[in-house]
Amino acid sequence: MSRIIVxxxxxxxxxxxxxxxxxxxxxxxxxxxxxxxxxxxxxRNLDLLLGLENRIVxxxxxxxxxxxxxxxxxxxxxxxxxxxxxxAAQNRSKESIKPEQMKRLIKALTKVYNFIxxxxxxxxxxxxxxxxxxxxxxxxxxxxxxxxxxxADRVIGLLEANDIKAxxxxxxxxxxxxxxxxxxxxxxxxxxxxxxxxxxxxPDDEQVIVSTxxxxxxxxxxxxxxxxxxxxxxxxxxxxxxxxLMDLSIPQDNFFTRLKRLFGxxx
Amino acid sequence: MAPDFSFMxxxxxxxxxxxxxxxxxxDNFILEIEPDPETTQEEAxxxxxxxxxxxxxxxxxxxxxxxxxxxxxxxxxxxxxxxEDLRDQLKRRLxxxxxxLQPHTPVHLIARDRLLNSQQIQEIDAxxxxxxxxxxxIYSSRRQSAVAAATAGYSVEQQTTLGHLGQGQEASxxxxxxxxxxxxxxxxxxxxxxxxxxxxxxxxxxxSSIVAEGDIFIWGRLRGVVHAGADGNRQCRxxxxxxxxxxxxxxxxxxxxxxxxxxxxxxxxxxxxxDGIRIALxxxxxxxxxxxxxxTQESP
Ligand SMILES: Nc1ncnc2c1ncn2[C@@H]1O[C@H](COP(=O)(O)OP(=O)(O)O)[C@@H](O)[C@H]1O
Ligand SMILES: [Mg+2]
Numbered sequence: 001m002s003r004i005i006v007x008x009x010x011x012x013x014x015x016x017x018x019x020x021x022x023x024x025x026x027x028x029x030x031x032x033x034x035x036x037x038x039x040x041x042x043x044r045n046l047d048l049l050l051g052l053e054n055r056i057v058x059x060x061x062x063x064x065x066x067x068x069x070x071x072x073x074x075x076x077x078x079x080x081x082x083x084x085x086x087x088a089a090q091n092r093s094k095e096s097i098k099p100e101q102m103k104r105l106i107k108a109l110t111k112v113y114n115f116i117x118x119x120x121x122x123x124x125x126x127x128x129x130x131x132x133x134x135x136x137x138x139x140x141x142x143x144x145x146x147x148x149x150x151x152a153d154r155v156i157g158l159l160e161a162n163d164i165k166a167x168x169x170x171x172x173x174x175x176x177x178x179x180x181x182x183x184x185x186x187x188x189x190x191x192x193x194x195x196x197x198x199x200x201x202x203p204d205d206e207q208v209i210v211s212t213x214x215x216x217x218x219x220x221x222x223x224x225x226x227x228x229x230x231x232x233x234x235x236x237x238x239x240x241x242x243x244x245l246m247d248l249s250i251p252q253d254n255f256f257t258r259l260k261r262l263f264g265x266x267x
Numbered sequence: 268m269a270p271d272f273s274f275m276x277x278x279x280x281x282x283x284x285x286x287x288x289x290x291x292x293x294d295n296f297i298l299e300i301e302p303d304p305e306t307t308q309e310e311a312x313x314x315x316x317x318x319x320x321x322x323x324x325x326x327x328x329x330x331x332x333x334x335x336x337x338x339x340x341x342x343x344x345x346x347x348x349x350x351e352d353l354r355d356q357l358k359r360r361l362x363x364x365x366x367x368l369q370p371h372t373p374v375h376l377i378a379r380d381r382l383l384n385s386q387q388i389q390e391i392d393a394x395x396x397x398x399x400x401x402x403x404x405i406y407s408s409r410r411q412s413a414v415a416a417a418t419a420g421y422s423v424e425q426q427t428t429l430g431h432l433g434q435g436q437e438a439s440x441x442x443x444x445x446x447x448x449x450x451x452x453x454x455x456x457x458x459x460x461x462x463x464x465x466x467x468x469x470x471x472x473x474x475s476s477i478v479a480e481g482d483i484f485i486w487g488r489l490r491g492v493v494h495a496g497a498d499g500n501r502q503c504r505x506x507x508x509x510x511x512x513x514x515x516x517x518x519x520x521x522x523x524x525x526x527x528x529x530x531x532x533x534x535x536x537x538x539x540x541x542d543g544i545r546i547a548l549x550x551x552x553x554x555x556x557x558x559x560x561x562x563t564q565e566s567p
Contacts (some may be wrong), residue, residue, distance in 0.1 A: 090455065
């Protein structure tokens with residue numbers, strides 16, 4: 001059975017789209033057939049991060065309007081043909097599509113793809129409801145900030161209320177030095193509030209911005225950056241492999257980090 | 268002739284399920300969604316849904332007055348325009364073509380089958396007033412809208428057919444509309460659709476799109492997606508001072524910009540040549556290609 005996973009957060013700008021692009025690409029690299037679905041109608045970005053903007057001919061709305069078939073709207077990735085993007089319409093509001101229509105799109109995709117990643121918009125209104133309508137699993141993306149974690153918590157509650165039980169966490173943009181200086185919430189702090197299984201931790205990495213501007217997900221880099229490795233690890237865990245959490249701690253070892261590592265909880 | 272043919276050619280289906288890219292490692296497939304049970308029933312029951320996808324807010328002058336035509340009700344349209352979009356479109360039309368809208372021209376609002384509440388009508392009125400255009404009368408085929416308008420103190424005419432006003436769809440189907448002139452920057456997310464030629468005095472930014480049944484002129488930088496001859500007219504052209512589009516479409520042809528942009532931009536023209544979309548320097552295009560397109564020549 002295909003896995004239908006929504007990437008969501010509540011708060012905007014925490015890295016949902018970045019995660020969707022990288023996870024989708026990493027899964028495709030691993031031989032999975034992956035469809036990434038941009039559910040952020042009106043503020044679509046996923047095509048940009050994947051470098052596919054200029055190849056879009058039809059969008060999900062055209063499919064729903066009967067202007068084209070679903071396969072005609074899918075944009076295949078040249079670099080990684082296992083990956084296809086279903087683009088959102090840029091010129092419409094989030095209200096222009098209904099949950100029931102989203103379900104029909106996703107249902108058709110399951111006939112061909114075994115991973116369907118849905119990039120949800122920020123907020124908890126119509127766009128969010130559309131993006132979760134067909135999902136069977138969710139990945140909550142949050143940054144180690146009070147406000148992002150608060151919103152993530154709210155969203156987890158909404159997902160549970162919508163019968164999406166398999167909810168896992170990705171903590172993005174962690175800065176180990178700040179955590180060490182107690183200026184940033186640690187992985188443990190975040191998990192303490194959200195109490196859902198951790199799928200991975202992505203460090204704050206300026207390579208992310210470089211890759212965004214190039215339209216090339218990090219996981220395609222020849223020599224993987226730290227964030228690139230972290231995304232690859234997340235994709236492996238998603239496929240059921242046991243991959244230990246990356247060691248993001250800063251080199252200067254003090255007694256406490258060593259102690260923590262001994263117990264296997266270092267971030 | 269045309270110095271830059273490096274635009275990559277695409278047929279409409281290249282970016283779809285066909286393995287044109289090579290290396291597709293799973294079978295070519297056709298994927299369709301299940302039909303929407305609701306609308307298929309609805310469509311059958313309703314009086315012919317709006318079939319023209321190219322309708323947006325539109326001004327038309329007719330015998331000393333200005334007709335403001337609203338797009339059809341979103342429930343019945345294949346290309347629905349909701350209130351928020353409608354408001355934005357109207358704002359853009361009012362500010363983008365300002366110089367051509369004569370102040371104090373009475374405006375007749377043709378609301379068609381759209382549901383409008385009195386607050387929305389007042390909002391439209393306020394926008395028109397800002398452009399010094401008095402709202403004279405409202406035509407609607409929906410009782411509720413007519414009542415709302417009357418309650419808000421406007422003169423109303425409830426009509427079941429559009430009659431002579433705004434021509435109806437049938438009359439204007441064959442002929443294109445007058446060119447749409449927009450003096451504005453088209454930003455990301457803006458889509459302009461027009462049943463005729465579109466002229467933009469400003470930039471078309473990445474993320475914006477223009478769909479025109481006629482030609483498209485951008486007196487500025489073209490960086491979004493543009494579709495000329497959207498109804499299938501292969502003679503249509505796209506001209507820009509600075510041609511750097513995300514994607515160009517003319518009739519059924521699609522082209523993308525080359526990966527590495529040129530060092531300098533000059534005014535260029537895109538048109539359909541023997542092997543798809545071509546780009547030519549505007550200066551050279553005029554000399555080399557215009558004669559070939561004279562109406563006396565047979566068209567392909
Ligand atoms: N791990 C990271 N390190 C550095 N910058 C990041 C990281 N993840 C995301 N960003 C940046 O954060 C911004 C928002 O990311 P995006 O994926 O668009 O978020 P969302 O989809 O949740 O709104 C982007 O500018 C992106 O480059
Ligand atoms: Mg996003």
